[in-house]
Amino acid sequence: MTTTAPATVSDILLHLGIQALTPMQEAMRQAWNTNRDLVLLSPTGTGKTLAYLLPLSQTLKPDCQEVQAIVLTPSRELARQTEQVFRSMGTPFGVVSCYGGRPTMDEHRQMRALRPALLVATPGRLGDHLRKGNVDVSAVCTLIIDEFDKCLELGFQDEMEEILASLPGLHRRVLLSATDAEQIPRFVGLSGSWESTARLDFLHKEDAGESRLGLSLVRSPQKDKLETLFALLCTLGASPTLVFANYRESVDRIACFLRERKVCCGAFHGGMEQDERERTLYKFCNGTLPVLISTDLAARGLDIEGVENVIHYHLPSSPEAFIHRNGRTARWDAAGNSYVLLGPDEACPDWVPDEIREVTLPASLPPIARPIWGTIYIGKGKKDKLSRADVVGFLCKKGGLNRNELGRVDVLPHFSLAAVRRERLRQVLRLVQGEKIKGVKTRIEEAL
Numbered sequence: 001m002t003t004t005a006p007a008t009v010s011d012i013l014l015h016l017g018i019q020a021l022t023p024m025q026e027a028m029r030q031a032w033n034t035n036r037d038l039v040l041l042s043p044t045g046t047g048k049t050l051a052y053l054l055p056l057s058q059t060l061k062p063d064c065q066e067v068q069a070i071v072l073t074p075s076r077e078l079a080r081q082t083e084q085v086f087r088s089m090g091t092p093f094g095v096v097s098c099y100g101g102r103p104t105m106d107e108h109r110q111m112r113a114l115r116p117a118l119l120v121a122t123p124g125r126l127g128d129h130l131r132k133g134n135v136d137v138s139a140v141c142t143l144i145i146d147e148f149d150k151c152l153e154l155g156f157q158d159e160m161e162e163i164l165a166s167l168p169g170l171h172r173r174v175l176l177s178a179t180d181a182e183q184i185p186r187f188v189g190l191s192g193s194w195e196s197t198a199r200l201d202f203l204h205k206e207d208a209g210e211s212r213l214g215l216s217l218v219r220s221p222q223k224d225k226l227e228t229l230f231a232l233l234c235t236l237g238a239s240p241t242l243v244f245a246n247y248r249e250s251v252d253r254i255a256c257f258l259r260e261r262k263v264c265c266g267a268f269h270g271g272m273e274q275d276e277r278e279r280t281l282y283k284f285c286n287g288t289l290p291v292l293i294s295t296d297l298a299a300r301g302l303d304i305e306g307v308e309n310v311i312h313y314h315l316p317s318s319p320e321a322f323i324h325r326n327g328r329t330a331r332w333d334a335a336g337n338s339y340v341l342l343g344p345d346e347a348c349p350d351w352v353p354d355e356i357r358e359v360t361l362p363a364s365l366p367p368i369a370r371p372i373w374g375t376i377y378i379g380k381g382k383k384d385k386l387s388r389a390d391v392v393g394f395l396c397k398k399g400g401l402n403r404n405e406l407g408r409v410d411v412l413p414h415f416s417l418a419a420v421r422r423e424r425l426r427q428v429l430r431l432v433q434g435e436k437i438k439g440v441k442t443r444i445e446e447a448l
Contacts, residue, residue, distance in 0.1 A: 006058060007091045015090035016050075024202045025051040031198055032056075037173045037190045039148075042202040044178040044300075044327025049085050052144055052174055057091045059142070060117045066139035067111075071120040072163070074150040076101060076274070077281070077302055082120045082146065093117035098125045101274035108134045123151060123159040130166050140167050145188075147300050148175040149320065152185055161187045178203070178327055179320040213330040214337045215356040223343045226257045229313060231361045232339060233263060233291060238369035239308040240284070243293040244325050246314040254293045254313060264371050265291035268298055279377075279417065279447060286408040286419035287373040288447075299324040311339045319351035373407050374425040378416040379443035386438060391416050394437045399428035417447055 007015070009029070021029065024042050031038055032055035042048050060068050073079045076099035083097035094116035098107045104125070111119075111134065119126070119135065129135045143164075145151050152160060164170070164187055173190055180203065184190055190197045220228035233241065245251050248269040255267040266280035266289040284292040285304055292298065293313075299321060307329045316322045329336025340348065340356065348356065376395070380386045391409050395401050395418060407419030420428055425446060432444050 006060060006062060006093070007089070009054060009058065012054060012057065012089045012091065016088060021054075022047055024048075024200070025054065027200050027202075028052060029055045031200055032059075034198060035172065036198040038175070039190075039197055039199045040174070040176045040202075041180055041200065042176075042178065044324060045330065046202065048176050048178075049082055049146070050089075052146075052176060053082075053086050053089065056118075056142065056144070057086075057089060057093065060091075060093050062092065064117065064139055065115050066136050067119045068117045068139055069119070069142040069144065070126070070137070070140055070167075071118065071144045071146060072123055072126065072151055072160075073120065073146045074122065074156070075099075075297065075300060076122060077277075077297070078146060078300060079120045079122055081302070086118060086120075095120065097121065098129060100125050104128055104132070104134065108132075111135055123156050123163060127159045127162055130163065137167055138169060141169050142172045142174065143167060143170055144174040144176070146176050147178075148184075149177045149179050149181045150300060152181070152188070157185060157187075160185075164189060179323055212335045213326055214335070215353055216337065216339045216359045217348065217356050218339050218341050218359050218361065220341055220343050223345065225313060225341045225343055226254065228341060228361070229254065229311065230258065230261055230263070231365055232311065232341075233258070234365040234368055235361060236309055237366070238290045238371055240287070240304075240306050241291050241309040241311060242298060242307055242325075242328050243291060243311045243313050244299065244316070245293060245295060246317065248295060250314065251293050251295055258291065258293070261368065263291060263368055264289050265293060268292055268294040270295065270297050275414075278412065282408075282410060282417050283375050283447065286375060286417075287371055288375045288419060290369070290371050296321055296325070299328065302328065304328065306334075307336065309337045309339065311341065313341055315340070315342075315346065315349065319349075322351065370422070372422055373419045374422045375447040376418045376420055376425070376428065377443070377445050377447035378418070378437065380437060380440060381412045381414045381416050383413050384438075384440070386411055386416060390438050391418055394435075395420070395428065395432070398432050398435045400431055401428060 025047055028040055028051040056069055071082055079097040079099045083095050086095045094114040095118040096111050096114055096116040098121040218232055245254060248271045251267050251269050255265055258265045266284055268280055283289040310326055310329050316325055326338045388409050388411050395406055405421045405424050409418045
């Protein structure tokens with residue numbers, strides 16, 4: 001339990017280093033004060049997470065020891081990122097995220113120890129905790145459903161209906177998405193009718209992001225588009241690029257082909273172990289892997305800064321999927337590019353904009369660009385009382401690094417990862433061989 005007064009909006013913005021809210025975020029803050037059910041529609045990359053977490057933080061009660069609000073997300077990645085955003089706001093309230101891929105007992109112990117005011121969870125994992133009686137939801141009065149169009153799809157409806165029925169004190173629902181939905185299932189319980197619910201629609205505003213996104217068409221002479229993809233990646237250089245494929249097997253096949261061509265890339269899909277996914281995503285974020293090949297798992301919720309290109313190796317299944325994929329680039333005020341690869345027997349769907357330009361790749365390709373960063377793995381993490389300052393100090397003192405030769409550093413529960421200038425990587429690993437970090441010997445190696 002916390003007895004500290006909630007941080008003010010000004011305090012939070014100062015803590016985050018944000019000068020002012022966007023018009024969408026300010027509209028959400030004002031609408032929150034109406035105490036009505038809310039639906040926010042806004043393009044990806046426009047700051048929807050902060051838009052609801054900020055006003056939510058002002059309504060949480062410092063003297064309550066139980067969970068007061070729940071955020072439901074369709075993926076573990078979005079759950080983790082939402083938790084991280086809330087922690088970074090500097091409020092006195094605790095937050096715990098719950099999702100598949102790790103033991104439920106670990107989450108249960110964390111909830112009992114922290115007594116969080118906010119719980120962020122995937123529907124399946126929250127339902128599991130509710131059935132086991134692991135969490136007291138009697139004080140929950142606010143439910144936020146992020147990416148509601150995905151959470152309320154047919155496959156999730158039974159779980160969602162069970163969760164809604166388990167929240168007796170619920171009196172407010174907030175739904176968010178980057179795409180609209182024709183209707184909301186009755187069991188969600190929005191106040192009044194779907195039409196009368198307070199709706200903030202920023203999907204069609206002039207600053208929605210389309211003008212910052214360049215759309216291009218690249219034709220492949222072969223049905224198998226691997227050679228065309230490789231040629232396109234050569235022309236894009238080392239700029240951060242997301243490649244989307246429709247199937248896990250395709251993701252693995254594309255990654256294998258590109259690695260054989262010496263392209264530094266990673267695979268990302270739901271069939272991978274959680275630690276492997278986290279490590280791959282980290283290396284993409286820190287520049288070790290300039291190319292990430294993924295299913296639509298990466299199309300929602302991942303807040304990755306600086307993605308310059310999105311490539312549709314396979315055509316997406318719907319216009320909504322196209323929107324979410326493209327939303328990984330041209331975020332906030334940045335520009336970005338989207339490339340659609342078409343085989344000889346394929347045509348663009350009707351919902352691909354007519355103004356898409358066709359690009360012809362050069363006959364003579366530049367060599368594939370090499371990333372400037374490598375990643376070091378350290379086999380100790382938060383549970384070993386290791387901090388980011390410990391890792392930075394160790395690599396600078398024992399590894400001889402200057403601060404500008406060290407990039408992003410993250411300390412995870414069981415291990416740590418640090419980005420190091422590639423030209424210094426081997427030397428650093430030699431220097432720290434056999435050295436102790438915080439008085440303990442552990443495995444230190446290049447993260448593969």
